[in-house]
Amino acid sequence: MSIILRNRGQGLWMVLRITAETASAFFFTAAIIDVGVGMTRIGRYLQSVQLIPAAFALSLSTIAVWIGLTLIFGRIYCSTVCPLGALMDLAARSRPKKTAYRHSRPAEWLRTLLLGIFLILTVSAIIPRQWIEPAGIYSEIIASIRWPRIALGTAAALTAAAAVTITAWRRGRLICNTVCPAGTILGIIARHSTMHIDINTDRCTQCRRCEHACKAECIDMLSHTVDMSRCVVCFNCLPACPDEAIAYTTRRHTLSIPMMQSLKPTPQTQTCDNISTCYPTSSTTAPSNQTAPEPEQSASSAGRCDSTSARASRC
Ligand code: SF4
Ligand code: SF4
Ligand code: SF4
Numbered sequence: 001m002s003i004i005l006r007n008r009g010q011g012l013w014m015v016l017r018i019t020a021e022t023a024s025a026f027f028f029t030a031a032i033i034d035v036g037v038g039m040t041r042i043g044r045y046l047q048s049v050q051l052i053p054a055a056f057a058l059s060l061s062t063i064a065v066w067i068g069l070t071l072i073f074g075r076i077y078c079s080t081v082c083p084l085g086a087l088m089d090l091a092a093r094s095r096p097k098k099t100a101y102r103h104s105r106p107a108e109w110l111r112t113l114l115l116g117i118f119l120i121l122t123v124s125a126i127i128p129r130q131w132i133e134p135a136g137i138y139s140e141i142i143a144s145i146r147w148p149r150i151a152l153g154t155a156a157a158l159t160a161a162a163a164v165t166i167t168a169w170r171r172g173r174l175i176c177n178t179v180c181p182a183g184t185i186l187g188i189i190a191r192h193s194t195m196h197i198d199i200n201t202d203r204c205t206q207c208r209r210c211e212h213a214c215k216a217e218c219i220d221m222l223s224h225t226v227d228m229s230r231c232v233v234c235f236n237c238l239p240a241c242p243d244e245a246i247a248y249t250t251r252r253h254t255l256s257i258p259m260m261q262s263l264k265p266t267p268q269t270q271t272c273d274n275i276s277t278c279y280p281t282s283s284t285t286a287p288s289n290q291t292a293p294e295p296e297q298s299a300s301s302a303g304r305c306d307s308t309s310a311r312a313s314r315c
Contacts, residue, residue, distance in 0.1 A: 013248075014235045017079055018089075025086035028135075032142045051077060051182045052133035056122075067189060074193040075186045078176055078232040084134035085176065085232070087141075087161075088168035092215050100212030101172055103220050106227055111177070111184045118181040131156070134180055137164075172215030177230040187229035194250055197226040197237065203245035210237035210246050 024046055030036070031043020047053065054062035066077055078085045121132050130136025137160050144157035167175050176183040199210075201224050211219040214237050218230035237246055 011239055014239065017233075017235055020080040021086045021089065024081050025083045028083045028138070029142055032139050033146045046081065047135065047139075049081065050133075050135035051082075051186070053135055056129055056133075066186070070186050070189045070193060072194050074190045074196060074228055074231055074233045075183070076233050077186060078173075078183060079234045082134055082182070083138040084164065084180075085173070087138060087164060088173060088175065089215075089234075091165040091168035092172050095169055101214050101217050103211050103214075104174075104217040106218075106230060107178050111187070114179055115181050115184045132181070134182060172217060173230075173232055174217070176232060177216060177218075190231070191229045193228055195248055196228050196250075196252075197231055197233075198247055198249050198251060199224045199226065200245045200247070203243045205243055205245070207242065209240040209242065213237050213240040 027039055027043040028046045029043070030039035031047055034040055048057075048059075049062050049065075051063070051066050054066075069076060118132055121127050122129065128136075130140060137157075140153065140157040141161045141164075144154040144161075148154060164175060173183075177187070197219075199219075204224060206221055208221055211221050214231075215234065216227075216230045216232050218227040219225075219237060220227070233248070235248065238248060
């Protein structure tokens with residue numbers, strides 16, 4: 001049995017995720033500036049479940065919970081609990097609406113190098129720990145804004161705030177997917193997550209709206225794949241798709257030869273008069289020994305060539 005979350009319910013899931021992220025950042029911030037007992041208590045709890053501080057404190061249960069959740073759901077830590085991620089999302093939301101994200105290649109060597117540097121800094125304790133992990137940096141930024149003073153720490157915090165917000169405004173979660181040690185570690189686990197973003201090549205019309213909505217720049221439309229090591233499970237891509245071709249699911253839809261895929265004919269189908277024009281790209285060209293489709297196959301092919309303008313253009 002597979003679980004599928006497509007764009008019909010995505011509005012709700014996106015609202016839930018954004019609500020969780022906003023509430024988490026709010027209580028975390030409340031704990032830093034110590035506003036009130038109730039809010040501070042929730043915030044302190046959220047501080048205690050941050051991944052890297054939990055690792056510093058050798059809280060094996062917290063680490064095990066995050067590893068387990070990431071193995072099931074992907075990097076939900078980065079889309080709900082991390083306060084620095086929430087700050088990046090706030091900055092990214094102020095981008096002009098017409099500015100689209102584009103897929104970028106993963107900087108694996110840089111991620112590995114920076115993770116190595118992080119481990120060296122952690123062991124050697126050359127730099128205070130709060131300056132090398134996201135929750136600590138966020139805390140320093142908030143403290144510097146709340147209690148401004150002329151000091152090196154304040155300057156460093158404000159520089160970090162400017163770097164994080166400007167980068168997020170321009171490139172979404174680029175810092176998460178290159179610099180952050182938590183992101184690199186969670187990314188290694190999330191590659192194998194049970195739930196993942198999957199593109200159904202039967203339905204996809206290559207309009208690229210999902211790619212343009214992806215702040216992690218991890219949707220590759222050339223291969224119809226999503227790099228789950230960089231995906232932060234924000235659900236932005238799902239409601240962007242007009243064809244319900246992208247889903248958060250346990251299923252892996254890996255077939256790429258259209259005639260091999262099982263498709264349901266829709267009521268508004270048109271048949272393709274010329275089979276060769278149903279394979280518009282070289283990668284989907286029918287083999288030379290391919291015979292004309294049987295009537296049942298024609299119905300399947302017709303399922304790909306429905307009357308929507310986008311699909312009609314493929315036929
Ligand atoms: S990658 Fe790092 S900074 Fe980004 S959301 Fe995840 S933990 Fe926070
Ligand atoms: S693929 Fe991109 S837009 Fe879709 S959930 Fe992942 S990070 Fe968000
Ligand atoms: S938005 Fe949907 S149809 Fe368009 S490229 Fe993405 S998955 Fe394909």
